[in-house]
Amino acid sequence: MSRWIGNLILSLLSIVFALVVAEGVLRWFPQLFPSVTHQFRQDAEPDQMGVSHPYIGHLHTPNNALVIPNRDFQAVHHTDGHGFRNAWPWPETADIVFVGDSLTFGYGVEDDESWPAIIGAALPQLRVINLGLIGASPEQYVRIYETFGVPLQPKLLVVGLFPGNDFWDAGLYAKWLSDGVGDNYMAWRDYGRPLKSAGRGKALERFLKQHVALYHVYRQARRTYRDWRTGEPKSLKLSKGGQLQLSPRQLKALTVGTRPERPEFRYVIESLTRLKSLAAKHKTHVVLVIQPDKEFIYLPLIGETAVDAAAHLRPEIERLKYAYVDTTPLFQQQAEAGEQLFFETDGHPNAEGYRLIAQAVLAHVQQHATAYGLQPVPEPAGNTQGTGQ
Numbered sequence: 001m002s003r004w005i006g007n008l009i010l011s012l013l014s015i016v017f018a019l020v021v022a023e024g025v026l027r028w029f030p031q032l033f034p035s036v037t038h039q040f041r042q043d044a045e046p047d048q049m050g051v052s053h054p055y056i057g058h059l060h061t062p063n064n065a066l067v068i069p070n071r072d073f074q075a076v077h078h079t080d081g082h083g084f085r086n087a088w089p090w091p092e093t094a095d096i097v098f099v100g101d102s103l104t105f106g107y108g109v110e111d112d113e114s115w116p117a118i119i120g121a122a123l124p125q126l127r128v129i130n131l132g133l134i135g136a137s138p139e140q141y142v143r144i145y146e147t148f149g150v151p152l153q154p155k156l157l158v159v160g161l162f163p164g165n166d167f168w169d170a171g172l173y174a175k176w177l178s179d180g181v182g183d184n185y186m187a188w189r190d191y192g193r194p195l196k197s198a199g200r201g202k203a204l205e206r207f208l209k210q211h212v213a214l215y216h217v218y219r220q221a222r223r224t225y226r227d228w229r230t231g232e233p234k235s236l237k238l239s240k241g242g243q244l245q246l247s248p249r250q251l252k253a254l255t256v257g258t259r260p261e262r263p264e265f266r267y268v269i270e271s272l273t274r275l276k277s278l279a280a281k282h283k284t285h286v287v288l289v290i291q292p293d294k295e296f297i298y299l300p301l302i303g304e305t306a307v308d309a310a311a312h313l314r315p316e317i318e319r320l321k322y323a324y325v326d327t328t329p330l331f332q333q334q335a336e337a338g339e340q341l342f343f344e345t346d347g348h349p350n351a352e353g354y355r356l357i358a359q360a361v362l363a364h365v366q367q368h369a370t371a372y373g374l375q376p377v378p379e380p381a382g383n384t385q386g387t388g389q
Contacts, residue, residue: 057185072343100160104132137169163309164293167257239338
């Protein structure tokens with residue numbers, strides 16, 4: 001009996017030793033496991049997600065060079081003195097201000113490859129400021145414009161909408177507001193509630209995320225197994241080269257709130273209503289830009305249907321009498337021609353996708369420059385399909 005107990009203890013010690021060694025390898029040789037170690041570093045230092053803001057919830061860290069490496073890219077995102085992606089210092093006033101989430105920010109590409117930066121370079125006679133914020137929801141778009149955009153007195157406010165997760169974000173942000181947690185919204189969203197308001201299970205998960213690199217290996221293995229069981233991601237090889245990984249399950253989960261009967265849908269419409277009213281009060285014109293998700297554009301090319309996250313949003317935009325640019329037709333046209341407009345695994349547009357958004361918005365601005373009180377702008381090259389009023 002004592003021999004059996006001794007063998008058990010020895011086995012347990014061997015397992016512990018192996019786990020300690022594995023943990024050490026993950027920490028000492030992070031280049032061997034880039035996806036795991038990057039996620040661990042982010043979770044170990046949730047403040048790297050930015051800084052808290054009492055009214056908006058979070059902002060990017062000011063005057064920072066944020067490097068976000070993953071399988072698809074290793075872009076450097078430079079931020080200005082307020083934490084946005086512009087040259088510093090800002091002008092006293094601006095002609096065009098952009099608000100939106102990570103797609104407006106230009107997540108995944110270099111500073112000059114975001115679509116607001118491309119528009120700014122094409123319109124050097126105009127002062128352009130990008131207030132895109134990674135992880136932001138439509139309610140935050142309103143608060144960002146109110147806090148940072150209104151003082152710039154822009155003639156035109158361009159709002160980047162991404163229905164692929166705007167409704168999901170709207171629901172989470174509403175919960176954050178109702179819970180009254182405060183602190184950094186992104187840290188709350190991605191890492192769970194603060195320990196003082198979390199249950200034991202949530203607190204343990206938060207601890208493991210922040211202190212145990214092996215836990216991220218377990219999470220990655222769990223995701224891989226789940227994807228294998230459900231047959232995801234689905235691969236698509238493009239006729240012009242390159243390939244994409246598509247996840248119908250993720251699209252379905254993120255677009256539940258796009259139906260009119262859902263509270264998330266109501267939150268988005270309420271935010272857009274307030275935004276239009278606020279802009280009108282300050283004599284600023286507003287243009288919405290609809291940006292499609294990767295799955296909706298590419299799943300039909302492998303014979304699968306996908307939820308159009310903007311299907312119920314478009315009638316509401318027209319009811320609110322918003323000018324808008326729907327880039328979906330342009331994306332569909334280019335995708336059918338075999339172009340790769342998104343990263344392979346990440347869901348954000350690549351440089352070509354951002355260029356396509358800029359092309360459509362430039363066409364709209366050129367067409368309506370006089371109505372918006374802007375200086376005449378040159379006719380942009382390329383297809384202008386997809387502009388709506």
